[in-house]
Amino acid sequence: xxxxxxxxxxxxxxxxxxxxxxxxxxxxxxxxxxxxxxxxxxxxxxxxxxxxxxxxxxxxxxxxxxxxxxxxxxxxxxxxxxxxxxxxxxxxxxxxxxxxxxxxxxxxxxxxxxxxxxxxxxxxxxxxxxxxxxxxxxxxxxxxxxxxxxxxxxxxxxxxxxxxxxxxxxxxxxxxxxxxxxxxxxxxxxxxxxxxxxxxxxxxxxxxxxxxxxxxxxxxxxxxxxxxxxxxxxxxxxxxxxxxxxxxxxxxxxxxxxxxxxxxxxxxxxxxxxxxxxxxxxxxxxxxxxxxxxxxxxxxxxxxxxxxxxxxxxxxxxxxxxxxxxxxxxxxxxxxxxxxxxxxxxxxxxxxxxxxxxxxxxxxxxxxxxxxxxxxxxxxxxxxxxxxxxxxxxxxxxxxxxxx
Amino acid sequence: xxxxxxxxxxxxxxxxxxxxxxxxxxxxxxxxxxxxxxxxxxxxxxxxxxxxxxxxxxxxxxxxxxxxxxxxxxxxxxxxxxxxxxxxxxxxxxxxxxxxxxxxxxxxxxxxxxxxxxxxxxxxxxxxxxxxxxxxxxxxxxxxxxxxxxxxxxxxxxxxxxxxxxxxxxxxxxxxxxxxxxxxxxxxxxxxxxxxxxxxxxxxxxxxxxxxxxxxxxxxxxxxxxxxxxxxxxxxxxxxxxxxxxxxxxxxxxxxxxxxxxxxxxxxxxxxxxxxxxxxxxxxxxxxxxxxxxxxxxxxxxxxxxxxxxxxxxxxxxxxxxxxxxxxxxxxxxxxxxxxxxxxxxxxxxxxxxxxxxxxxxxxxxxxxxxxxxxxxxxxxxxxxxxxxxxxxxxxxxxxxxxx
Numbered sequence: 016x017x018x019x020x021x022x023x024x025x026x027x028x029x030x031x032x033x034x035x036x037x038x039x040x041x042x043x044x045x046x047x048x049x050x051x052x053x054x055x056x057x058x059x060x061x062x063x064x065x066x067x068x069x070x071x072x073x074x075x076x077x078x079x080x081x082x083x084x085x086x087x088x089x090x091x092x093x094x095x096x097x098x099x100x101x102x103x104x105x106x107x108x109x110x111x112x113x114x115x116x117x118x119x120x121x122x123x124x125x126x127x128x129x130x131x132x133x134x135x136x137x138x139x140x141x142x143x144x145x146x147x148x149x150x151x152x153x154x155x156x157x158x159x160x161x162x163x164x165x166x167x168x169x170x171x172x173x174x175x176x177x178x179x180x181x182x183x184x185x186x187x188x189x190x191x192x193x194x195x196x197x198x199x200x201x202x203x204x205x206x207x208x209x210x211x212x213x214x215x216x217x218x219x220x221x222x223x224x225x226x227x228x229x230x231x232x233x234x235x236x237x238x239x240x241x242x243x244x245x246x247x248x249x250x251x252x253x254x255x256x257x258x259x260x261x262x263x264x265x266x267x268x269x270x271x272x273x274x275x276x277x278x279x280x281x282x283x284x285x286x287x288x289x290x291x292x293x294x295x296x297x298x299x300x301x302x303x304x305x306x307x308x309x310x311x312x313x314x315x316x317x318x319x320x321x322x323x324x325x326x327x328x329x330x331x332x333x334x335x336x337x338x339x340x341x342x343x344x345x346x347x348x349x350x351x352x353x354x355x356x357x358x359x360x361x362x363x364x365x366x367x368x369x370x371x372x373x374x375x376x377x378x379x380x381x382x383x384x385x386x387x388x389x390x391x392x393x394x395x396x397x398x399x400x401x402x403x404x405x406x407x408x409x410x411x412x413x414x415x416x417x418x419x
Numbered sequence: 420x421x422x423x424x425x426x427x428x429x430x431x432x433x434x435x436x437x438x439x440x441x442x443x444x445x446x447x448x449x450x451x452x453x454x455x456x457x458x459x460x461x462x463x464x465x466x467x468x469x470x471x472x473x474x475x476x477x478x479x480x481x482x483x484x485x486x487x488x489x490x491x492x493x494x495x496x497x498x499x500x501x502x503x504x505x506x507x508x509x510x511x512x513x514x515x516x517x518x519x520x521x522x523x524x525x526x527x528x529x530x531x532x533x534x535x536x537x538x539x540x541x542x543x544x545x546x547x548x549x550x551x552x553x554x555x556x557x558x559x560x561x562x563x564x565x566x567x568x569x570x571x572x573x574x575x576x577x578x579x580x581x582x583x584x585x586x587x588x589x590x591x592x593x594x595x596x597x598x599x600x601x602x603x604x605x606x607x608x609x610x611x612x613x614x615x616x617x618x619x620x621x622x623x624x625x626x627x628x629x630x631x632x633x634x635x636x637x638x639x640x641x642x643x644x645x646x647x648x649x650x651x652x653x654x655x656x657x658x659x660x661x662x663x664x665x666x667x668x669x670x671x672x673x674x675x676x677x678x679x680x681x682x683x684x685x686x687x688x689x690x691x692x693x694x695x696x697x698x699x700x701x702x703x704x705x706x707x708x709x710x711x712x713x714x715x716x717x718x719x720x721x722x723x724x725x726x727x728x729x730x731x732x733x734x735x736x737x738x739x740x741x742x743x744x745x746x747x748x749x750x751x752x753x754x755x756x757x758x759x760x761x762x763x764x765x766x767x768x769x770x771x772x773x774x775x776x777x778x779x780x781x782x783x784x785x786x787x788x789x790x791x792x793x794x795x796x797x798x799x800x801x802x803x804x805x806x807x808x809x810x811x812x813x814x815x816x817x818x819x820x821x822x823x
Contacts, residue, residue: 016598017539017598017599017631019538019692019697023697023700023701032703033703060485062484063482065483071482075475075476078466078676084465085675086464086672086675087674088675121677122707124707125707128705133424134422135421135423136562149705153705156701158540194420270490270491271490271491272710273710285420285423290423296434300434300553300560301528301532301553301557303526308475
């Protein structure tokens with residue numbers, strides 16, 4: 016009789032955002048007259064920018080003519096896109112990343128879930144706490160995380176690095192040396208950042224200890240302050256210790272269009288084996304490229320028009336962020352984030368845990384947020400709101416929360 | 420110091436089609452004046468059908484307006500697409516598959532590589548030989564295949580089921596009971612099929628022995644003869660033992676557009692754990708859906724216009740298939756396939772192995788095919804040509820081969 020991957024059974028409950036989706040669906044069914052405002056999942060609401068729409072139409076036309084039809088994409092992605100990324104995201108910031116160190120994919124969620132595959136099954140992972148659930152869950156599925164303790168909501172073989180208001184959301188170096196360190200900055204869910212000096216210390220730590228940093232920079236476009244690094248490759252030595260994950264979801268509204276990329280510098284090696292070669296092998300064997308039309312849309316993100324339009328789009332969401340920040344403050348809540356990130360992190364009222372606060376907000380204000388506990392034990396007592404709604408809804412949500 | 424997944428290092432050489440791509444690129448560079456005809460990789464050449472282009476344009480327009488913009492897709496895929504699949508591919512063939520047993524993805528290659536993840540690490544796999552390389556390679560990466568013997572080009576822990584002209588390309592039941600049985604019909608690379616009775620025997624075998632059949636039906640649209648099953652769910656009992664993988668690449672030309680799906684019936688269980696639940700968890704955690712615009716394109720495949728246009732497209736390729744079949748026969752080769760599949764399987768001339776024949780055809784006729792050895796040891800002495808070229812190129816290739 017065949018057997019299943021028992022690690023899947025260790026996962027408690029369902030994926031966080033699936034759970035939220037089900038709760039909201041049940042509430043909507045029971046209360047069809049209530050107008051829900053969704054500031055929970057990090058999904059965007061603004062339409063694709065005109066330059067991207069134009070690129071998509073043009074690429075669709077190409078697909079309809081034999082002379083310009085495109086079949087299977089190159090394993091790493093089309094060169095036109097990889098060159099645009101290398102120039103705009105790296106060279107223009109003074110970072111040396113070659114086009115052939117960039118792997119185009121269908122999004123940072125998949126990449127962040129799949130990247131663990133190229134590492135040893137007994138790799139020790141370290142994550143910030145709270146954290147984007149995919150980093151831990153994908154390692155649970157791979158059997159790396161040991162036993163789950165439902166009381167503390169932690170895994171025995173995962174190194175947790177608490178990031179709370181007490182340490183200004185900056186993780187401390189762990190006592191035990193990790194093999195893989197997941198860092199996400201600007202941070203999901205707390206909206207916090209590291210300074211360049213702070214990130215440099217992590218790069219130095221990784222190089223000294225033989226760790227790999229998996230650096231999720233999906234929210235890079237929201238950085239507004241100086242001295243916050245846009246890419247880990249701004250740090251000296253990052254080419255020998257860091258993989259960077261990037262997304263088009265939040266800077267260009269591609270949550271339903273699907274595009275991302277992973278950077279693996281060729282110097283990043285375990286003895287003489289380049290991780291670049293392993294990931295290339297994975298791409299070639301288990302993946303078949305992002306659609307041509309979507310890669311053309313990605314190219315348009317870097318056009319002059321595209322850049323100007325997306326700057327406005329990011330500004331629109333950041334206006335929401337400051338609306339939420341100010342709204343919650345004036346309602347008496349303790350808040351952080353929202354300055355270099357589209358996420359606002361708030362403390363729940365005393366004596367109310369984060370899932371209770373979720374239900375309370377949903378029922379009383381018909382506003383959907385994300386319970387901090389869904390991101391890890393140190394997220395308990397906190398709650399995430401996102402700036403990705405419309406401005407009108409964001410204003411309305413603040414008004415409702417103020418009136419509670 | 421971090422460690423890598425050592426299983427990757429066991430993989431001999433690179434992914435088959437990457438190797439071919441590199442060989443062709445090198446030849447083209449050295450012979451820029453030669454006009455290469457590519458009948459190697461199974462990539463299509465006909466443009467997307469008008470109904471699909473229209474659906475894409477319309478969906479792109481939706482993405483450009485806030486009112487009709489689409490962000491993250493539902494975990495399993497949009498219901499409009501899953502309902503169209505359930506009706507057209509299953510209900511209309513008398514098979515009971517519900518829309519919520521269908522998982523939309525970005526292609527059958529990814530699904531066929533990822534599906535092994537939900538099974539135990541010590542699962543024993545059985546594959547036809549020759550076989551699509553992804554089934555074995557993805558299991559190598561997961562550490563299931565034991566040691567590689569370069570001499571026999573086999574893995575110690577894989578059950579090989581030879582499919583050659585001697586047994587009419589029909590695999591025999593293995594002596595050792597496998598946990599997972601990969602079957603692909605119409606077959607890649609041999610172009611052969613199983614009758615419904617033959618497939619029923621495999622379903623009975625799997626149910627009796629507690630095996631799961633992973634049934635890759637990517638080439639279903641090419642079936643022209645009666646009594647060849649279009650889906651494994653035509654067989655009694657398949658709902659308790661079979662997962663089916665389907666693709667839009669070959670029936671609708673989506674190789675560069677990316678869409679596929681996996682069917683897992685809810686009755687397919689290991690003790691009380693439904694594989695459906697495990698795959699749903701994987702989808703929710705490690706995947707983020709196919710693009711909305713591509714799912715709309717997939718819906719158009721099932722429209723009346725779309726169906727009519729794609730019937731013509733398939734007929735176009737099948738005309739190529741018979742051109743190749745007849746051409747090779749008249750050039751004195753022994754051939755099979757090409758009747759219910761877009762692949763033609765030929766015996767290489769005596770004393771010439773399949774990679775030698777690859778080089779020979781590339782150099783002398785400037786025609787690219789795929790060496791049988793790339794698909795497994797029993798593929799040695801054979802060679803695959805595909806019907807996915809243009810008709811003109813296919814004719815020209817046959818002329819060149821006849822003149823050798």
